[in-house]
Amino acid sequence: MKNKDRLRKYERICTNMKKLVLILFAFLLSGCSHDMNRREIDEINFVHVMGIDYSNGEYTLTAIYSSSQGADPEGGGGDEESSQGRGASPFEAFQDLRLKNKKSLSIANTGCFIIGDSAAKKGIDTCVDFLSRDETVKMEALLFICKDVKASDFINDSMDRGQVVHEDLEAVEQKQKELVTRNDNTLVNILNDIENEMTSLLIPYLIAEENAFLLKGYAVFDKLILVDYLDMNTSSGVNFLKNIIRAYPIYLDDGIGLSVTYSKSKLRSNIENNQIEVEIHLDFETMVKEINSSENIFDFKTLEELTEKQNDYILDIVRKATNYSIETGRDILQLSRLIQNQHSKGWEKYEEDWNSRVSEVQYSFLVNSKVSKSFILRSGR
Amino acid sequence: MENRINSTWLKELFSKSGDVLVRPIKINQNNISVHLFCVDGLINQALFDEAVFRSLKFDPYLAHCSTERQMMDYLQEGGAYHVFTIEEDDYELLIKYVLSGMVALIFDAEEKAIVYDIRMFEKRSIQEPTEENVMKGSKESFIEVMRMNTALIRRRIRSEYLVVETHSVGRLSKTDIALIYISNIADASIVNKIRETINKIDIDNLSTPAFIEEFLIENKHSIFPQIMYTQRPDRVAANLSDGRIALVVDGIPFAYILPCQLPMLMQSPDDYANHFLIGSSLRIIRYLSMIVTLFLPAFYIAATTFQSQMLPVQLALSTQAAKQNVPFSSAFEVLGLLIAFEILIEAGLRLPKAVGTAMSILGGLVVGQSAVSANLISPAVVVIVALAGISGFIMPNQDLSSGVRLMRFFLAILASLAGFFGLVIGIIVLITHLCSLNNYGTAYLSPFVDVEERNIKDTLFRFPIKYFKTRPEDIVHLNRTKQGNGNEKQG
Numbered sequence: 001m002k003n004k005d006r007l008r009k010y011e012r013i014c015t016n017m018k019k020l021v022l023i024l025f026a027f028l029l030s031g032c033s034h035d036m037n038r039r040e041i042d043e044i045n046f047v048h049v050m051g052i053d054y055s056n057g058e059y060t061l062t063a064i065y066s067s068s069q070g071a072d073p074e075g076g077g078g079d080e081e082s083s084q085g086r087g088a089s090p091f092e093a094f095q096d097l098r099l100k101n102k103k104s105l106s107i108a109n110t111g112c113f114i115i116g117d118s119a120a121k122k123g124i125d126t127c128v129d130f131l132s133r134d135e136t137v138k139m140e141a142l143l144f145i146c147k148d149v150k151a152s153d154f155i156n157d158s159m160d161r162g163q164v165v166h167e168d169l170e171a172v173e174q175k176q177k178e179l180v181t182r183n184d185n186t187l188v189n190i191l192n193d194i195e196n197e198m199t200s201l202l203i204p205y206l207i208a209e210e211n212a213f214l215l216k217g218y219a220v221f222d223k224l225i226l227v228d229y230l231d232m233n234t235s236s237g238v239n240f241l242k243n244i245i246r247a248y249p250i251y252l253d254d255g256i257g258l259s260v261t262y263s264k265s266k267l268r269s270n271i272e273n274n275q276i277e278v279e280i281h282l283d284f285e286t287m288v289k290e291i292n293s294s295e296n297i298f299d300f301k302t303l304e305e306l307t308e309k310q311n312d313y314i315l316d317i318v319r320k321a322t323n324y325s326i327e328t329g330r331d332i333l334q335l336s337r338l339i340q341n342q343h344s345k346g347w348e349k350y351e352e353d354w355n356s357r358v359s360e361v362q363y364s365f366l367v368n369s370k371v372s373k374s375f376i377l378r379s380g381r
Numbered sequence: 382m383e384n385r386i387n388s389t390w391l392k393e394l395f396s397k398s399g400d401v402l403v404r405p406i407k408i409n410q411n412n413i414s415v416h417l418f419c420v421d422g423l424i425n426q427a428l429f430d431e432a433v434f435r436s437l438k439f440d441p442y443l444a445h446c447s448t449e450r451q452m453m454d455y456l457q458e459g460g461a462y463h464v465f466t467i468e469e470d471d472y473e474l475l476i477k478y479v480l481s482g483m484v485a486l487i488f489d490a491e492e493k494a495i496v497y498d499i500r501m502f503e504k505r506s507i508q509e510p511t512e513e514n515v516m517k518g519s520k521e522s523f524i525e526v527m528r529m530n531t532a533l534i535r536r537r538i539r540s541e542y543l544v545v546e547t548h549s550v551g552r553l554s555k556t557d558i559a560l561i562y563i564s565n566i567a568d569a570s571i572v573n574k575i576r577e578t579i580n581k582i583d584i585d586n587l588s589t590p591a592f593i594e595e596f597l598i599e600n601k602h603s604i605f606p607q608i609m610y611t612q613r614p615d616r617v618a619a620n621l622s623d624g625r626i627a628l629v630v631d632g633i634p635f636a637y638i639l640p641c642q643l644p645m646l647m648q649s650p651d652d653y654a655n656h657f658l659i660g661s662s663l664r665i666i667r668y669l670s671m672i673v674t675l676f677l678p679a680f681y682i683a684a685t686t687f688q689s690q691m692l693p694v695q696l697a698l699s700t701q702a703a704k705q706n707v708p709f710s711s712a713f714e715v716l717g718l719l720i721a722f723e724i725l726i727e728a729g730l731r732l733p734k735a736v737g738t739a740m741s742i743l744g745g746l747v748v749g750q751s752a753v754s755a756n757l758i759s760p761a762v763v764v765i766v767a768l769a770g771i772s773g774f775i776m777p778n779q780d781l782s783s784g785v786r787l788m789r790f791f792l793a794i795l796a797s798l799a800g801f802f803g804l805v806i807g808i809i810v811l812i813t814h815l816c817s818l819n820n821y822g823t824a825y826l827s828p829f830v831d832v833e834e835r836n837i838k839d840t841l842f843r844f845p846i847k848y849f850k851t852r853p854e855d856i857v858h859l860n861r862t863k864q865g866n867g868n869e870k871q872g
Contacts, residue, residue: 025806038800040711041685042704046697066698108690109697136690 039104046109048080048166051151052090052127053116061085061093062152063105064165080164082155091130108136112169113143113187114206116151120219120226124201125194132191139188142173145205145219147229154208161211172206172213180244194224198336198354202238205229222330230324230332237321240282240314241265241333250313255292258310260284261372269335269342276350277362278335282318286310287372303371311367322363329359384472386494388416388487401479403487408437413449416487418475418494423482425501433461433484433497449488456486456495465498477555504529505634510612512779517654522612527631530614531559534627534636537618538563548579550593554586557631558593561617566624566852566860571821575626575639590633597628597639600818604787606780607820609641616650624857640821640856644829644840647671649777652843660843668841670772675789675811677769678715679796679804681762685711687800704759712797714758718766719790823855831855 051062067079085097098105115127131137146154158165176183183189185204193201201221206213217235220228230238239245240263248260263284270277291297297306325332336354340347350357388403395401400421407414415437419429437443440460446452457466469475469485470493479485482500507529510522523530531545546560558579562572575597582596590610598607611617612635617627620638628637638645647667652660684692685700692700707714725744729737752758769789776782788811795803818825828836836854838844851861 025810038687039689040704041689041697041701042707044689044701046689046694046701048694066702106690109692109694111694138690 043103044106045101045103047105047107048110049112049114049155049169050107050110051114051116051146051155052119053150053152054119054122055150058086058088059090059093059119060150060152061087061090061097062155063097063101064155064159065105080159080166082159084152089130090127094130106136107131107134108138110138110141111166111173113141114151114154115143115145115203116154117146117148117226118150120145120203120221123224124190124203124221124226125224128187128191128194131187137187139186141187142169142183143185143187143190143203144169144172145203145226147205147207147216147219154206158208158213163211168213172215176204176215177246179247180239181246182244184242184244196336197223198331198351199334200330200332202230202332204235218332220330220332227330228328231320233317234320234324237317237319238332240284240318241267241280241321245284249289250286250310252306252309252313254295255290256288256297256306257290257292258286258306258371259289260314261287267333267335267338269338271339271343271346274349275362276335276339276357276360277364278338279364279366280318280322281366281368282314283368284314285370285372306371307369310371311369314369315365315367318365318367319363326359326361326363329355331355331358335361386470386472386475386487386489386492388418388489391416391418391487406434406437406486408443408452413446413452415449415452416489418479418485418487420480420482423500423502424484425499428499428501429484429497432499433486436461437486449490453488453491453493453495461497467496469494469496477549481555481557507533513611513613513616513650513777515650515654518650519613519615521614523614523629523634523636525632525634527557527559527629530629530634530636531561533614534561534617534621534629537614538621542566543621546576548576550579550582550584551587552583552585554588556587559629561621561627561629561636563621563624566622566857567626568624568822568856568858571640571856572626574821575628579628587630587632590630590635593628593630593633594637597637599820603814603818604784605643605815605818605825606646606778606784607641607818607825609638609645609778610635610780611638613650619653620645622852622863624852640823641825642820642823642827643781643815643825644827646778646781647776648839657843657845661841664841664843667775667777670775671785674769674773674785675792676804676808677765677772678719678789679792679807681765682712682715682793683796683800683804686797687802691801700759700761703761706756707759708756709758710797711762712793714762715766716790716793716797718758718762719769719793722766722770723786827855828853 045063045065047063047065049064051060051064053060053062062082062084064080064082067081083097083101085093085095085100087093087096113128113131115124119127128143155165158168173183184202190201190203193199201224202218203221204215205217205219207216208214217230217232218238219226220230236245236248240248243263243265245260245263248263250258250260252258263282265283266281268279268281270279288297295302297303321333324330325335331354335358339350388405392403395403402417402419402421404417405414406417436456440455442455443452443460446455452460453468457468469478475485475494475496478496482502484497484499485494486497487494504526505524507521507524509520513522514520521533523533535543535545540563542563542565544560544562544564548558548560549555550558560572560576560579578597582593584592584596587593594608595601600607609620614636617636617638621627626639628639630637647664649663649667652664654660655663685704689697704711709717721744725741728740728744732740749758749763753760753763773782773786773789776785792804792807792811795807797803799806815826816824816830824830828840831837831854838848847864850864852863854861
């Protein structure tokens with residue numbers, strides 16, 4: 001009997017609890033439905049691309065979104081519209097942009113942020129700070145610098161030429177993915193890199209050429225301020241050392257074209273008598289893509305010669321990156337992280353005057369490579 | 382009220398019923414007459430004439446009997462050529478027997494009757510199952526006659542342990558219900574509980590299956606079916622051998638199976654008729670369909686009204702472009718179209734087949750296309766609702782399908798109130814509700830909620846038959862071995 005009473009009591013409590021939970025849910029829902037950012041999807045302008053500029057003491061934000069009139073229900077792309085907002089800070093400019101727009105603006109789907117030369121020279125951290133605090137922003141969004149021009153001019157000129165900016169930028173992303181194994185210029189990566197003041201921040205820069213956007217290399221930031229643009233070869237050298245090469249073309253003088261299909265680099269640091277030595281071990285494989293000569297290159301001797309030539313070719317590229325680092329004292333190879341990881345005890349000694357130390361780093365190289373034959377075997381012409 | 386067996390009283394009782402016959406038959410020279418008491422149309426007249434009436438009229442022994450007692454004894458000892466004979470002195474039982482189609486001979490002086498079971502009435506022949514048809518497998522399905530259905534089961538389980546208990550339910554209808562189980566496998570406590578539930582049913586008439594279902598289920602407020610029905614005797618046999626209990630109700634062309642769990646309702650006879658990989662794939666599709674039909678409309682509302690940032694860019698843009706000129710909110714569009722979908726289904730069911738097809742074309746294609754062209758609804762919503770609707774019908778059990786269809790309204794309303802937050806609350810409520818359902822001592826979500834790995838071999842995936850070594854642990858506590866020595870590791 002006691003057990004039955006207890007069971008009944010327990011059931012009564014459970015029933016009451018259920019009612020209580022239902023009432024709580026009802027309250028919660030009615031409370032939430034008042035302000036849950038309720039906005040129909042057609043009342044929003046999804047910003048595809050945003051440009052950030054700085055001039056005359058104020059920031060200018062240029063947003064590109066699909067035109068509501070020209071939207072194509074089947075394709076989803078349609079015409080692009082742009083609008084601008086101005087303010088003393090990027091956030092103020094963004095608020096101005098929101099106010100000027102007919103519809104609500106959302107940067108939740110923005111795939112690309114272009115930072116103008118002047119804004120980058122003012123400081124990258126100021127440009128991206130408001131983005132990092134937006135809960136809707138896509139952290140995989142890519143950041144690009146536009147070389148020597150304002151982002152607004154870069155965007156508007158492209159639109160005037162009839163380019164669909166966000167589609168062309170998607171094409172850039174695709175091309176980038178064809179060459180490297182990962183895009184390091186995502187918002188989340190850059191926000192992480194900003195935290196580390198020892199290394200130089202590298203962000204790819206864009207140039208507009210013949211109705212297309214081209215990636216030419218890295219823009220170098222020192223203390224979060226744009227200081228230089230690397231040329232294509234130096235940037236490729238950095239990519240080799242960052243271990244992110246997916247494919248890279250090699251053009252040798254004797255009419256032979258090769259493509260790097262595999263690459264792996266290992267950086268090992270040694271500290272002797274306060275001198276930092278970095279040993280770079282680079283292994284890569286190539287595949288013959290083009291032979292514009294009548295010679296048979298697939299005999300042992302010629303292949304050895306070819307291997308040496310391609311080693312020299314890549315070594316030259318990698319040396320450009322290391323030489324730049326030595327000449328400018330900018331840690332574009334993220335050596336500070338390497339030393340921190342490999343010599344955690346001794347790192348404190350170098351931390352204070354790291355920038356001067358970068359120029360004194362001695363590099364040694366060990367390059368190994370292999371030439372793979374193309375699928376259709378054919379000795380030259 | 383007269384409770385004696387007497388022909389005069391019975392005549393008076395049924396004087397207004399043209400189909401109930403109480404007729405005197407004079408059978409011997411000592412002027413002893415008996416009264417025939419039967420319902421016209423429910424008896425096999427030819428058999429009665431041959432086996433009973435002929436003996437009564439022409440048997441010389443009967444012609445010389447001096448008392449009714451002598452005649453009764455003789456008739457029961459083989460005087461009439463029919464084996465299903467009982468002597469009855471209970472008035473209530475006699476009425477019940479005769480009204481269920483038996484024939485009684487009333488002996489007024491003895492106040493007793495001899496009852497012959499020579500029932501015969503018009504019935505459907507055994508046909509292919511309409512809902513659970515399979516390519517490979519039995520084509521037999523239950524019909525409306527209980528005894529025929531129990532025979533179909535008995536033919537598949539030729540064990541002395543198969544018990545078919547007959548109960549009568551309904552004050553007026555006196556519907557026969559067969560409680561079927563395998564006595565050395567089924568859990569006695571569950572059998573007792575179901576038997577008690579049947580005996581407690583106090584209703585005039587069990588007119589529809591839903592009546593008995595409501596009496597049998599333990600959680601009456603849940604929209605999820607807690608009792609499985611099947612048209613297939615082989616499915617009943619398989620479940621009986623798993624330790625479950627079947628109920629066959631006279632007048633209902635399917636059997637009920639208890640205790641029922643959600644995974645059972647997602648199983649189809651096809652799963653076992655095909656290779657286990659094909660069976661598993663079909664089952665996964667069914668579960669995916671359930672997720673689609675439950676959550677897709679709500680997800681669309683939440684994603685287009687509250688958290689549009691969750692959509693990939695291209696999808697967001699195409700959804701936005703499709704909705705550009707539609708005057709209604711996404712929630713209104715989806716809920717409206719879901720209701721229209723239900724109306725179409727109802728209309729299709731009520732209308733004659735030929736008109737129903739035309740209705741579907743008119744309603745689904747013409748009206749749908751016109752509504753999209755007139756910018757009343759966006760094409761995306763049509764796709765979402767159509768996908769959810771079709772997915773809802775993939776479930777093998779129509780009761781589950783109906784429950785899920787109702788549930789998706791609830792989730793869609795929650796999503797239109799608070800977006801994904803509301804949807805998540807809905808999912809929590811749904812899962813909590815499903816977890817709380819108890820069906821004759823077993824969890825409704827069992828074996829998903831079990832930690833025992835051996836119990837999940839016939840749930841999301843259909844493992845090869847060699848792995849089904851034991852019966853479900855939560856249903857059968859003794860005699861659990863199904864194959865071999867029941868050792869799982871030897872599988």
